[in-house]
Amino acid sequence: MSYNFQKKYYFWLFFLFLACAPDEYDFVVTQFVTDELKIDETTGLQFDDNSVYDGAKFNIKTDTEGKYTVEILDLTKTLVSRNTLKVTEGDNIYTIYTRVLETGDYTFKFLDESGNEKQSVKLFVK
Amino acid sequence: MRKLLLLLTFVPSILLGQMSGPTSTDVADGEGAAGLVWLGSPSNANLAIADVEVNDTIVFGIKLTNWLSSTDSITYAHIDVEYNKNAYTYLGSTYLAPSSDNPQNSEFEMTGYKMSFNSSYQAYSIWDQWQNSSYGSNTDWNNIHLQTQTTSGDLGDLDYYATIKFKVKDAGENHDYTDNIMVTMGRIASDKTDGTSKVYSPVYAYEKQDFSYEPLEDIDVQGITAKLVMGSNIDLSKFKLTPVKKNADGNWSSIISGNTFWLDVPSDGAVDITQYITSVNDDYAVVWNYQLPVDDGSNDFKTLYEDILTVSDVQLALKELATHGAGAINAGISKFNADVAGATDGSGDGQLTSADTYKLLAHVMGVSELYTDYDQDGDIDETDANNSGGYFFRTTDGTTYTTTTAESYDANGITHAGLLTEIDVNFSNTTSGQTFEFYGTWKGDVNLSHSPDVSSTITNNITSISSAPSISGRSNIMMINGVPGAFSTVDGTMVVEENGDKVIATVTIPEGDLTAAQIRLNFDDTRLTFDSVKTDSGNTTTNFAKLVDNRINFGSINTLDEKLTETTYTVTFTKKTQVNGITGLVIITSTDAADSNAERVQLNIQ
Numbered sequence: 001m002s003y004n005f006q007k008k009y010y011f012w013l014f015f016l017f018l019a020c021a022p023d024e025y026d027f028v029v030t031q032f033v034t035d036e037l038k039i040d041e042t043t044g045l046q047f048d049d050n051s052v053y054d055g056a057k058f059n060i061k062t063d064t065e066g067k068y069t070v071e072i073l074d075l076t077k078t079l080v081s082r083n084t085l086k087v088t089e090g091d092n093i094y095t096i097y098t099r100v101l102e103t104g105d106y107t108f109k110f111l112d113e114s115g116n117e118k119q120s121v122k123l124f125v126k
Numbered sequence: 127m128r129k130l131l132l133l134l135t136f137v138p139s140i141l142l143g144q145m146s147g148p149t150s151t152d153v154a155d156g157e158g159a160a161g162l163v164w165l166g167s168p169s170n171a172n173l174a175i176a177d178v179e180v181n182d183t184i185v186f187g188i189k190l191t192n193w194l195s196s197t198d199s200i201t202y203a204h205i206d207v208e209y210n211k212n213a214y215t216y217l218g219s220t221y222l223a224p225s226s227d228n229p230q231n232s233e234f235e236m237t238g239y240k241m242s243f244n245s246s247y248q249a250y251s252i253w254d255q256w257q258n259s260s261y262g263s264n265t266d267w268n269n270i271h272l273q274t275q276t277t278s279g280d281l282g283d284l285d286y287y288a289t290i291k292f293k294v295k296d297a298g299e300n301h302d303y304t305d306n307i308m309v310t311m312g313r314i315a316s317d318k319t320d321g322t323s324k325v326y327s328p329v330y331a332y333e334k335q336d337f338s339y340e341p342l343e344d345i346d347v348q349g350i351t352a353k354l355v356m357g358s359n360i361d362l363s364k365f366k367l368t369p370v371k372k373n374a375d376g377n378w379s380s381i382i383s384g385n386t387f388w389l390d391v392p393s394d395g396a397v398d399i400t401q402y403i404t405s406v407n408d409d410y411a412v413v414w415n416y417q418l419p420v421d422d423g424s425n426d427f428k429t430l431y432e433d434i435l436t437v438s439d440v441q442l443a444l445k446e447l448a449t450h451g452a453g454a455i456n457a458g459i460s461k462f463n464a465d466v467a468g469a470t471d472g473s474g475d476g477q478l479t480s481a482d483t484y485k486l487l488a489h490v491m492g493v494s495e496l497y498t499d500y501d502q503d504g505d506i507d508e509t510d511a512n513n514s515g516g517y518f519f520r521t522t523d524g525t526t527y528t529t530t531t532a533e534s535y536d537a538n539g540i541t542h543a544g545l546l547t548e549i550d551v552n553f554s555n556t557t558s559g560q561t562f563e564f565y566g567t568w569k570g571d572v573n574l575s576h577s578p579d580v581s582s583t584i585t586n587n588i589t590s591i592s593s594a595p596s597i598s599g600r601s602n603i604m605m606i607n608g609v610p611g612a613f614s615t616v617d618g619t620m621v622v623e624e625n626g627d628k629v630i631a632t633v634t635i636p637e638g639d640l641t642a643a644q645i646r647l648n649f650d651d652t653r654l655t656f657d658s659v660k661t662d663s664g665n666t667t668t669n670f671a672k673l674v675d676n677r678i679n680f681g682s683i684n685t686l687d688e689k690l691t692e693t694t695y696t697v698t699f700t701k702k703t704q705v706n707g708i709t710g711l712v713i714i715t716s717t718d719a720a721d722s723n724a725e726r727v728q729l730n731i732q
Contacts, residue, residue: 069621070709079731081713083622094707100648100676101710 033059033091045110045119052106052125054098060110060119062087068118071109072101080106101125144175145334148250158314158326159191160205160252162307162334163286177401180296180344183217186307187289188272190314191332192282198316198324199280201227203287205252208241208269210306214292219272221288227279231288234271240264241310253329256311269310275317294341301340308336342404349559350403350551352412354395355524356566357576360430364417365391369402370546372409378546388419396561403551411548414566416515421501428497428511431518435496435570436718437644437683438726439464440486442572442586444685445724447483454724455572457580458535459527462520462542464572466496474569476539486570490644492672492679496570508675516545518569527565528581573726615728616640616719622712629654629705631697631712633731639721640690643729644681647697649712651676654699663693677715687722 033039036048037059048057060068065088072081080101085094103125110119147161165185166173178184188207192200209216216235223229239261247254261269272288274281281287297303314326356362366388370378380387381402389397391414403410417425443464445454455461461478467485468475474482488494498517500510522542530540547564567577573586618635635643649656656678659671663682667690671680678697682690697712705711717729 072710072713079620079714081622081710082620083708083712084624085707085709094709095705096707097650097653097705097710099650099652099710100713 031091031093033093037091037093039091043118045121047121047123050123052096052098052123054096056096056098057093058096058108060085060087060092060094061090062092063089065089066113068113069111069115071107071111073107073109075105077107098125144339145337147331147333147335148248150332152248152250153328153330153332156191156328156330156332157194158200158282159193159330159332160203160309160312160314161189161191161332162207162309162337163187163189164334164337165286165289168291175339177342178294178339179342179404180294182294182341182344183291184294185289185291186337187286188309189286190282190284192280194316194324194326195280195282198318199278200282200314200326201276201279201317202274202315202323203281203312204271204273204314205288205312206241206269206271206310207290208239208267208308208310209292210266210297210303211237211268212266212297212301213295213303213306215295216268216270217291217293219270219288219290221272221274222284222286223274223276223281224279227276230275232273235268236261236271237268238263238265239269240267241269241308243310250331250335251328252309252312252331253314253325253327256313256329259311277317296341296343303340304338305336306338343406345403345406345553346556347403347551347553347560348400348556349398349561350400350549351396351398351559351561352547352549353397353561353563354391354414354521354566355563355578356395357574357578360566360576361393362391362395363393365395366415366417366419367391367397367399368413368415368419369399370411370413371402371405372411378411378413388413388415399549403549406553409548410551411546412562413546414519414521414564415545416519419516421509421513425512425515427513427515427518428508430576431511431514431568431570432646432677432679433716434518434568434576435486435489435572436575436716437490437642437681438718438720438724439570439572439575440483440490440683441642441720442724442726443478443483443486445687447478447480448687454586455532456584456586457574458530458532458540458584459522459567459577459580460572460574460586461532461535462540463567463569463574463577466569477536486572487668487683487685489570490679490681490683491668491670492674493670519545519566520569521545521547521564521566524563524565527567527578529584531584575726614639614721614725615730617730617732618643618717620714620731622708624708627701628657629699629701629708629711631699633695633697633714635690635693635695635719635729637690637692640719640727640729641687641722641724642681642683642718642720643690643693644679644716644718645695645729645731646680646715646717647678647712648715649676649678649699650710653702653705654711655702657698657700658696660696660698661693663690667693681718689722 037046039046039061042063044061046059068085068087070083074080106125107122111117165187167183190203221231242262243249244259274287309331312329314329316324368388369381373379464478464482465474467481489496497506497511497514499506500513520542526541549562565578571577616638620633622631633645656673659680661669666686666688667682667684669682714731719727719729721727
């Protein structure tokens with residue numbers, strides 16, 4: 001084949017490839033989950049350590065997308081902090097910040113958008 | 127206050143006992159030695175020299191050292207000890223060579239003689255002094271000659287070949303107690319089996335040759351205790367107590383020497399100060415300090431005071447002022463604590479006026495705080511606030527504290543002290559302990575939230591909240607669930623949310639009977655920057671907000687006694703760095719509230 005013929009041939013072949021390709025691709029993005037944070041069940045809560053330190057990670061695994069509320073209660077069950085977190089289906093890795101928390105035992109409560117308690121865990125904050 | 131603390135660091139007046147002698151280098155060529163050893167008293171071998179009082183009996187051992195022990199055994203010792211008879215009475219001796227060595231002990235005392243050392247020889251070279259010096263007539267001095275001779279054994283192996291006892295006397299105000307007991311001369315020898323004798327030379331007074339000590343007065347009081355009573359939510363172990371006594375010039379000085387001139391206070395507030403009471407002629411006192419009486423950077427009084435003076439204290443003082451003494455405050459100590467203005471020196475003037483309520487309110491709002499220039503560097507900063515415990519602390523006796531009515535305070539004031547409280551010891555009481563109890567409170571603690579309870583007959587028409595024990599560095603006020611004291615409870619809400627590069631904390635207080643509310647938040651200032659606090663309280667309400675370091679103090683107070691509508695506070699932060707979620711970045715540390723009766727309300731944030 002001549003050079004000009006080859007050029008036209010590959011041009012139209014590439015043109016047809018692009019024309020026939022689907023307009024959208026679905027990319028499945030999954031968070032990297034370390035062994036410490038891995039949850040085998042479809043839902044759950046996992047911290048990366050038995051104690052909480054500044055910068056510790058936790059994983060909220062859900063089967064629905066939405067917004068969770070995290071409540072931190074001190075040893076007298078008094079509310080210390082409440083915040084919201086967006087969650088997507090699957091693993092949701094978040095960081096916990098403890099610089100302004102005094103050392104001690106705290107209860108971390110996780111509630112769904114309806115205010116139903118999904119998980120609760122008492123941990124020592126270093 | 128500062129002058130007092132400086133004064134307390136001066137050298138204390140207690141004279142310490144001492145024994146001295148030559149150094150090991152001085153006696154390096156010695157063949158033998160004899161030295162005094164402190165053995166306390168007959169009943170207490172551990173008695174410290176510094177605790178010896180007039181009329182005590184003290185004991186010394188005479189220890190022989192044999193540096194020729196590889197070739198010779200000491201079988202003879204004759205050691206002279208002189209003493210000042212104005213300072214001591216000689217009570218006798220005990221010889222300690224075992225009977226199996228067939229000891230022959232002999233002793234005599236020369237009265238009215240004092241050693242005249244030969245200056246050609248060291249005073250501690252006691253064999254040289256034996257050969258070359260003599261005793262001279264002196265009616266103030268006696269000397270004793272302690273001699274032992276054995277047929278076997280080594281006197282150098284004994285802990286002491288003899289012990290001697292003295293009764294301590296008061297030699298008078300101008301007496302010189304230096305070297306009042308002293309080894310003056312001595313002879314040590316070894317009798318050999320071939321009939322010859324080895325006389326040790328040189329022989330030194332080593333390790334200790336002499337004893338110099340001015341005894342304490344004969345005081346037999348016992349169990350002198352200073353005790354502090356505070357609110358149950360005050361950690362008394364954070365206090366320090368400094369024993370002081372009055373100088374001739376009327377100033378007080380620390381009794382304990384050194385950099386650490388204070389004592390720890392145990393959690394029950396009772397400190398035994400018996401050992402510091404050493405003279406019937408001195409005036410004694412103790413100084414109470416919240417945390418260290420010096421600034422080493424660790425004091426954090428401001429954290430405590432942020433909980434002591436809060437919006438409910440202000441509202442109570444306002445209520446009392448508005449009702450013209452019609453019963454909001456019944457306790458005199460409350461009015462006393464509310465009186466923070468009026469005098470030219472910045473303290474109270476004995477009256478509760480609008481000047482007081484203004485200063486209280488200005489403090490809570492952060493407009494003009496009550497802290498003083500502790501370090502006198504021309505400004506009032508965090509360091510001043512954290513070391514201002516002494517400025518705010520005051521004490522009374524228990525009866526005055528618990529029973530003085532507001533009317534009595536208005537008419538007569540209140541008898542009180544600051545942080546220095548005098549101890550009036552009864553020296554004739556030698557059979558039972560004496561406890562000096564003081565009630566402590568704080569300027570600005572109008573509702574006595576961090577002070578002892580008063581008598582039930584004069585409690586204020588508000589209720590003093592007894593808080594649970596504190597977590598270090600955190601407020602107590604929110605830790606009162608289930609603890610009797612709070613008049614009522616109001617529930618608010620709080621939520622922290624992420625919005626782009628902002629983090630927003632929203633605190634809502636419902637409409638009700640509240641006339642004042644105060645909230646404190648702490649935030650992680652390494653990750654967030656504080657932007658603002660916005661609120662939607664009513665038009666007649668005064669709102670306030672102040673940022674100090676990573677703490678935000680905000681709230682509302684209606685000085686017209688009108689009730690707050692539902693109030694929302696929106697606290698906005700900007701992220702300094704990328705964060706992964708916002709859990710733990712903003713926390714609530716304390717709340718306070720008051721209702722239309724100026725009664726304190728437990729504001730629960732849920």
